[in-house]
Amino acid sequence: MSYQIPFNKPYLTGKEAHYMYDAVYTGKISGNGKYTQLCQAFLKERYGFGKCLLTTSCTDALEMAAILINIQPGDEVIMPSYTFVSTANAFILRGAVIVFADSRKDHPGMDESSIEKLITPKTKAIVPVHYAGVACDMDLIMSLADKYNLFVIEDAAQAIDSFYTGKDGKKKALGSIGHLAAFSFHETKNIISGEGGMLAVNDPQFMARAEIIWEKGTNRSAFFRGEVDKYGWVDMGSSFLPSEIVAAFLWAQLENLDDIQKKRAEHWNVYHNQLKEWANKEKISLPGLPGFATNNAHMFFIVCSDLSQRTAIIDKLKQSGILAVFHYLSLHNSPFYKDKHDGRELPQTDHYSDCLLRLPMYYELTTKQIELITNTMMK
Amino acid sequence: MSYQIPFNKPYLTGKEAHYMYDAVYTGKISGNGKYTQLCQAFLKERYGFGKCLLTTSCTDALEMAAILINIQPGDEVIMPSYTFVSTANAFILRGAVIVFADSRKDHPGMDESSIEKLITPKTKAIVPVHYAGVACDMDLIMSLADKYNLFVIEDAAQAIDSFYTGKDGKKKALGSIGHLAAFSFHETKNIISGEGGMLAVNDPQFMARAEIIWEKGTNRSAFFRGEVDKYGWVDMGSSFLPSEIVAAFLWAQLENLDDIQKKRAEHWNVYHNQLKEWANKEKISLPGLPGFATNNAHMFFIVCSDLSQRTAIIDKLKQSGILAVFHYLSLHNSPFYKDKHDGRELPQTDHYSDCLLRLPMYYELTTKQIELITNTMMK
Known part of the structure; x- marks a missing residue:
């Protein structure tokens, strides 16, 4: 089925093809070339990350x-x-046991309390997921990490250009606070490269090794900087770096980051203004901050009050050619993990699985289209 | 330093940018779209692979x-x-112990005997690497696999469009014989996409699970085929699939596969004819088949007779602006693995590490340039 208003439409700023051409014609299309370095330097500078390494996906990061x-x-x-399953799979692949936390009552993010x-004593790390780009309470999480000597890996897949203000009053970019952080540039995100991601390395103890693991377990980067006189196999690793053509695409997006963010914020505000009274009346929650x-x-x-209400809204929108979609199924109840889960009930998670509905959100949406969506929902 | 004749130059057939544009403007740039499917179907059909799945690298495959x-x-x-380190790393990441075999006396490939x-009793798999695209003796390897109940994973990174004729007289494509096979489309290969690779799944027992692991451990592919009514987390997995823009690039290459292969074969033959007498006199081996x-x-x-001879040839070429390069360092002697290796001497491996030299090889080389290279070497 083709929709009049799809759920997502990848936005092109106009220079993607130009930069891909440029990468192609300069003859360097494998990873870690000019565009990879441009993207990494831009993101590090703008958001205060320790070190940035582009990856083929957030999963890989x-x-x-x-x-x-x-x-x-x-x-x-x-x-x-x-x-998303990748949050868990990345650790499952190394043999970890996942201990699932429930979501907050007022937000799908993890209940920090x-x-x-x-x-x-077996806990090694906490992985806060900044759902919908909304910060988890990082002061609380970092203080637990300090107290119990744990690592914090921010799953910032959805959290580019979003911030957290801690008790010290300082506003910090999400992804700059944990020891490590992973971003996504999948086509459904604000800033895209088809498939793509980035690891931000904030704890200096990881910087040298991150580069080695990224380069297939070799000290190739150090070799090219002249720090060692030949390079070889020094660690485990994989091929985490994307083609330059992917980085070139991403660069065109990053150049337009402010414009993209401004437009999306406008859309978001139109939705909120249109829906707030109706939502209140229908006992539907709008996202809080x-x-x-x-x-x-x-x-x-x-967040609908129950599954049947959500289904009714999805169906109503569908009849008007509008695609709205639910989101994650609870991982603790999944076919893969339900027998491995420790059996705790996670009622908020199940609630969001049943009741959360995502509305179309992409750059090229118009106010008229958003009004059509909201009017259809409310009628 | 910039070279008059580099070691490698990625070749563009001319339609790469066109197809990338097409992928971009159709609005589907994440993985497993039209171009991914075109590439997979083409390779499966042409080479008789069981099932093909594009990946972000051969490492990932x-x-x-x-x-x-x-x-x-x-x-x-x-x-x-x-x-290459990835052959080993892929299994190291799962906790395997690598048992390194020596190379053949007449070829850098693994000594099958x-x-x-x-x-x-702990052996689980054999990974033959078809070095320089030259087949290992697959009849022998597959019969060992049968006898001892092992899996064979062909590392066909360099082996696109190369074949093996077994005792039954049938000519089979490399990558179609083992239970599984991995290909590379890195910019240094015959057919390229910057970074990129493919898994060929020949043993039917792996086909359904391969698709799941490729799709981050979810049964998303089965869902889109209508085989299950919702999709979820059913297995471990990762994000192995490349952006459609990478697949679009690859498609332009595959359309020109015959032309690329013909041209490279011509270059190869010029080298061989130019060098054979001199090599014989200098006790240098040319590649046998x-x-x-x-x-x-x-x-x-x-393959030079010793390290000093190789160094002299590299230097001589360098002075004429020509880049020739050695290849792998023995993995069993690497900083990462030397303490884990069982201590066996692998003299042929060390010999190739010290003495093998690769000459420039890319589509756009001319016969004149190859003659310049060979004359420089021989003077």
């Missing part, structure tokens, strides 16, 4: 993080159950 | 293979020491 913190079979990793009682968080307008979602 | 055969910590995998005595193998002209290499 999470896998690098799992290798870097040296996950061993049986190590426990705490993360929300309401997240539930984390401490999940920590055991904790005082410490900013809104990067990655997503506009509503 | 090897990692998929390691997951598919269910490598467990302590499992042993037999492979040559004279290979040495494999059987390396097999133990076992009766069961074909030559896909991936590489033209020579």
Whole structure:
């Protein structure tokens, strides 16, 4: 079925093809060329990340993080159950046991207050997922990490250009706070390259090894900087770096980041203004924003009061050629993990699985289209 | 330093940018779109692979293979020491112990006759690497696999469009014989997409799971075929699929595969004819071809009689602005693995590490340039 208004439409700023051409004709199309370095330098500078390494996906960035913190079979990793499978898979691949936390009542993000009682002597890391680009309470999470000597890996897949203001009053970019952070540039994100991602390495202890793991376990980068006189196999690793043509595409997006963010914020505000009275009346929740968080307008979602209400809204929109979609199924109840989960009920997670609905959100949406969507929902 | 004749120059057939544009403007740039499917269908059809899945690199295809055969910590995998780090890393990441085989006296490929005595009750797989696109003796390797119940994963990174003729007289494409096979489309290969690769799945027992692991451990592909009514997390997995823009680039290459192969073969033959008498006199080996193998002209290499002879040739070429390069350092002697290796001497591997030299090889080379190279070497 083809929709009059799809759920997502990848936005092209206009220079993607130009930069891809440029990469192609300069003859360097494997990874870590000019565009990779432009993207990495831009993101590091703009958001204060320690070191940036582009990857072929956010999944791959999470896998690098799992290798870097040296996950061993049986190590426990705490993360929300309401997240994408890759958050968990990256650690499962290293033999970790996933300990799923429930979501907050007021937001699909992990309930930070539930984390401490999940920590055991086997816990190695906490993986906060900044759902919809909305910050988790990083002061609280980082203080737990300090107290119990854990690593924090921010799953910032949806969180580009979003911020957290801590108790010290300083506003920090999401992805710059944890020891490591993973971003996505999948075509459904604010800034895209088809498939793509990035690892931000904030803890200096990981910087040298991150580069080695990224370069297939070799010290090739150090060799090209003249730090060693030949390069060889020094560690485990994989091929995490994307083609230059992917980085070239991404560069065209990053050059237009402010414009993209401004437009998405406008759309988000139109949705919110249109729906707030109706939502209140229908007992539907609109996304709230904790005082410490900013809104990067990655997503506009509503939380229905039950599954049947959500199904009715999806159907109504569908009849008008509009695609609205639910999101994650609870990972703790998944075919793969339900027998491995420790059996705790995670009622908020199940609630968001059943009741959360995402509305179309992309650059080229018009106010008229958003009004059509909201009017269709409300009629 | 910039070279008059580089070692490699990525070749563009002319339609890469056009297809990338097309992918971009149709609005589907994440993985598994039209171009991914075109490439997969073409390669399956042309070479008789069981099932093809594009990946972001050959490394990733090897990692998929390691997951598919269910490598467990302590499992042993037999492979040559004279290979790229990824051949080993893919299995190291799953906890395998690598048992390195020596190379053949007449070719850098693994000495097939040495494999059987390396097999133990812990052996899980053999990974033949078709060095320079020249087939290993697959009849022998497959019969060992049958006898000892092992899996064979062909590292066909360099072996696109190359063939093996077994005792039954049938000519089979490399990558179509083992249970699984991994290809590379890195910019240094015959057919390129910057970074890129493919897993060929020949054993039907792996086909359904390969698709799941490729799609991040979800049964998304089955869902889109209507085989299940919702999709979820059913297995471990990763994000192995490349952007459609990478697949679009690859498609332009595949459309010109015959032309590319013809041109490279011509270059290869010019090298061989120019150098054969001189090589004989200088006690330098030119690449031989076992009766069961074909030559896909991936590489033209020579094997010097010692390191000083190789260094002298590299220097002589460098002075004329020509870049010739050695290849792998023995993995069993690497900083990462030397303490894990079982201590066997692998003299042929060390010999190729010290003495093998690769000459410039790319589509746009001219006969004149090749003659300049060979004359420089011989003077």
